[in-house]
Amino acid sequence: MMIRHTRDNAVYFTSSLLDDIRSYPQSGEESVDNYQKNPTDARGNLRIVHGFSTKHGGVSTMPYISDLNFGFAVGEARAVTVENYRRFAFCLGIPGDHVVCANQTHTARVLRVDARHRGMGISVPYEALLDAALAEEGFDGLVTDAPGVALAVRVADCVPILFCDPVHGIIGACHAGWRGTLAGIAAETVSAMCALGAERGSIRAAIGHAVGTCCYEIDEAFYRAFLTSLGETLCESVFSVCKGEDGSVRRHCDLRRTNALLLAACGIMQQHIDTSTLCTCCHPQLFHSHRYAQRHTGGKRGLMAAFISMEEGAN
Numbered sequence: 001m002m003i004r005h006t007r008d009n010a011v012y013f014t015s016s017l018l019d020d021i022r023s024y025p026q027s028g029e030e031s032v033d034n035y036q037k038n039p040t041d042a043r044g045n046l047r048i049v050h051g052f053s054t055k056h057g058g059v060s061t062m063p064y065i066s067d068l069n070f071g072f073a074v075g076e077a078r079a080v081t082v083e084n085y086r087r088f089a090f091c092l093g094i095p096g097d098h099v100v101c102a103n104q105t106h107t108a109r110v111l112r113v114d115a116r117h118r119g120m121g122i123s124v125p126y127e128a129l130l131d132a133a134l135a136e137e138g139f140d141g142l143v144t145d146a147p148g149v150a151l152a153v154r155v156a157d158c159v160p161i162l163f164c165d166p167v168h169g170i171i172g173a174c175h176a177g178w179r180g181t182l183a184g185i186a187a188e189t190v191s192a193m194c195a196l197g198a199e200r201g202s203i204r205a206a207i208g209h210a211v212g213t214c215c216y217e218i219d220e221a222f223y224r225a226f227l228t229s230l231g232e233t234l235c236e237s238v239f240s241v242c243k244g245e246d247g248s249v250r251r252h253c254d255l256r257r258t259n260a261l262l263l264a265a266c267g268i269m270q271q272h273i274d275t276s277t278l279c280t281c282c283h284p285q286l287f288h289s290h291r292y293a294q295r296h297t298g299g300k301r302g303l304m305a306a307f308i309s310m311e312e313g314a315n
């Protein structure tokens with residue numbers, strides 16, 4: 001992960017893996033070949049742009065949500081939150097009206113979107129574009145092959161994952177809390193990208209800031225659920241055990257590593273997975289954190305976002 005600054009010196013992060021892709025198609029032989037073979041790809045030069053927000057750089061003013069919040073249910077005027085989306089998009093080089101936001105409900109459901117969905121979840125209600133059941137049940141992953149459609153997911157401890165296949169021009173984004181992780185949201189997002197023409201061998205994934213092992217104590221039921229769904233081998237490398245003051249066994253989970261291993265298991269190359277090491281709960285000055293808020297602000301907090309888009313023209 002690399003630290004970036006906006007014009008007004010707010011901080012955000014990008015992945016070096018996704019960041020070295022300045023345009024698609026890549027100049028490599030394989031990609032140029034693919035580009036020429038696929039007539040639907042004749043759409044000129046596209047920049048793949050992305051970023052993980054911090055909690056700074058926006059216009060929020062309410063207590064405990066800092067100045068950059070992407071959540072619409074924290075009590076601030078909707079127009080203020082909408083302006084935050086526009087500002088973060090702007091600092092990444094994305095027109096504000098290109099953004100589509102996932103309607104996150106901790107599922108493994110992934111929605112394919114295109115230019116018709118621009119603004120959905122921000123300036124356009126889900127119900128206006130989706131059938132009632134889908135709008136209500138929600139979805140935690142987004143994929144597109146359309147230029148000028150920015151995918152957004154929101155987090156405050158959960159794991160944000162951004163994807164791109166720079167060879168075939170397909171992008172994805174998903175939100176993986178523990179329930180979504182167990183349900184397989186990361187692999188489902190990869191599958192949805194492949195259904196659009198992406199190939200696992202060329203997909204890159206950036207796993208953003210989330211609660212770290214240090215601050216993610218889990219209970220026995222959580223551990224059992226992971227063990228049952230994901231198996232002993234994987235669980236051995238994502239859980240750590242420490243003794244509490246009373247001598248009791250406390251288990252901690254590395255949710256980012258879990259997702260990285262699940263991505264590797266579904267065919268994403270290890271060298272194509274970039275994982276942030278920053279814990280949201282340990283850095284309350286920089287990030288919104290659900291766990292930190294539970295302990296220190298009566299649960300009051302904002303949400304951060306991760307955006308990815310293929311935008312036309314030179315940077």
Ligand SMILES: [Zn+2]
Pocket residue numbers: 211212213214215279280281282
């Ligand atoms: Zn921590």
